[in-house]
Amino acid sequence: MLCMSFGYTGASISAFGVAIIVLAYLCQHKIPKQKSMIIGSRKMKKSHKFEVNFENRGILVTRRYSYADIKRMTNSFKEKVGEGGYGCVYKGKLADGLLVAVKILSKPKGDGEDFVNEVNSMSKTSHVNIVKLLGFCFHKTKRALVYEYMPNGSLEKLIYEENYFKLGCGHLGWDTLYQISLGIAHGLEYLHKGCNSRILHFDIKPHNILLDENYCPKISDFGLAKICHQEKSTISLLDARGTAGFIAPEVFCRNIGGISQKSDVYSFGMTILEMVGGRKNIMTGAEKTSEVYFPHWIHKRLELQEELGLQNVTGEGDKEKAEKMVIVGLWCIQTNPSIRPTMDEVVDMLRGGVDCLRVPPKPYLSSPSRSSPSTSMSMVV
Structure with missing residues (x-):
C-alpha cells in the first residue's frame, strides 16, 4: 500500500515536471509570436490609418500605382533626370505613350504625413503654371509621385x-x-x-x-x-x-x-x-x-x-x-x-x-x- 502510494506520488511529481517544461517552452516560443502579432496589428492599423487618410481627403481620385507599375513605367529606373535631398527623379512612359517624371522618395519622413500632404495639396490644383500630378505610389516604405514630364527640366x-x-x-x-x-x-x-x-x-x-x-x-x-x-x-x-x-x-x-x-x-x-x-x-x-x-x-x-x-x-x-x-x-x-x-x-x-x-x-x-x-x-x- 505504501509502495503504491509512493508510485502514485512519483507519477504526480513527474507530471508536474513535464507541465513546467511545457510552460517554459510556451513562454519562449508562443509569447514572442503573440507579441509579433500585436506589432503586426499596430502596423496594419497605421497602414489602415493612411488608407483612410487618402480616402477621406479625396486623393483616390488621383490614380494610384503599384510599385511594379512604377518599375515598369521607368524601365527599372533606367534614366535619371534629377536628384535632390528628397530622392531621385526618373523619366518614364505610361502605357499610352505619355512621357512622365517619376519622383522616388528615398527618405520617407515620419509615418507618411508629408507624403499625404503633398499628394493632397497637388490633387486640389489645376492650373497651367502648376505641374500636374498624374498619380502616386504608396506601398509600405515605397513612395513615388508621377508628374507630367517637363523636357527643359528645372x-x-x-x-x-x-x-x-x-x-x-x-x-x-x-x-x-x-x-x-x-x-x-x-x-x-x-x-x-x-x-x-x-x-x-x-x-x-x-x-x-x-x-x-x-x-x-x-x-x-x-x-x-x-x-x-x-x-x-x-x-x-x-x-x-x-x-x-x-x-x-x-x-x-x-x-x-x-x-x-x-x-x-x-x-x-x-x-x-x-x-x-x-x-x-x-x-x-x-x-x-x-x-x-x-x-x-x-x-x-x-x-x-x-x-x-x-x-x-x-x-x-x-x-x-x-x-x-x-x-x-x-x-x-x-x-x-x-x-x-x-x-x-x-x-x-x-x-x-x-x-x-x-x-x-x-x-x-x-x-x-x-x-x-x-x-x-x-x-x-
Whole structure:
C-alpha cells in the first residue's frame, strides 16, 4: 500500500515536471509570436490609418500605382533626370505613350504625413503654371509621385552663368525670363486665391520651377505646402520650413510679423532676383564685399540711377523688362511682410510699365545663407 502510494506520488511529481517544461517552452516560443502579432496589428492599423487618410481627403481620385507599375513605367529606373535631398527623379512612359517624371522618395519622413500632404495639396490644383500630378505610389516604405514630364527640366539649371559652359547653353533672353517670372506669379496667385482652400507653398526656388518644351514655368514640389482656410490671414507653424536663402525672415524670426501668403512672396522675390543676376543671391566667394549680396548691389545701382550692369541687355525692351523684374523682386523681399505686395499685385506690377514703379526701400535683412546650416537671422548691411 505504501509502495503504491509512493508510485502514485512519483507519477504526480513527474507530471508536474513535464507541465513546467511545457510552460517554459510556451513562454519562449508562443509569447514572442503573440507579441509579433500585436506589432503586426499596430502596423496594419497605421497602414489602415493612411488608407483612410487618402480616402477621406479625396486623393483616390488621383490614380494610384503599384510599385511594379512604377518599375515598369521607368524601365527599372533606367534614366535619371534629377536628384535632390528628397530622392531621385526618373523619366518614364505610361502605357499610352505619355512621357512622365517619376519622383522616388528615398527618405520617407515620419509615418507618411508629408507624403499625404503633398499628394493632397497637388490633387486640389489645376492650373497651367502648376505641374500636374498624374498619380502616386504608396506601398509600405515605397513612395513615388508621377508628374507630367517637363523636357527643359528645372529653372535652376538654365539661369546661372556657372552652368552655361557645362550645359552648352547661354542666357535665356530677357523676354523668356520675363515670361517665366510672370508665369510663376500667375501660379502663386492661383495657389493663394484661386483654390477653394489657400495653399502656401513654402519652398519656392529655381529648383522647384519646371519648364515645359515652350519654357512655360510650372511650380512643383509641394512637400512643405500648407493648406489653410481663405478667411485666415496668418497661420501658425511649429517649425521653420523652406530652403535657406529663400525663407522669409518671419518664418524663422517670429517677432517680425505673422506667417502668411507673404512668405511665398518673399521666396518669389529671391527667385526673380537670381534669375536677373544669373547667380546665387548670396555669394561667399565674391571678389568685392559689395557684391556678396546681389539684392543690395542691384538696389544701390537703382538708387544711383546707374546702368544695371546685367548681361545680354541688347535694347530698350530688354532694359525695361530687366528693370521691372529687379524692382518687383526688391519689393517682394522687403523685411516687413505688410510692405510686400500680394501675388495679384505682383502680376499687375509685372504687366504694367516700369515708369509706374518706384524703387523700394533697401531690404536690410536676408534669409540665412545656403552655405550655412544655421537658421538664425543674418544681418546684411
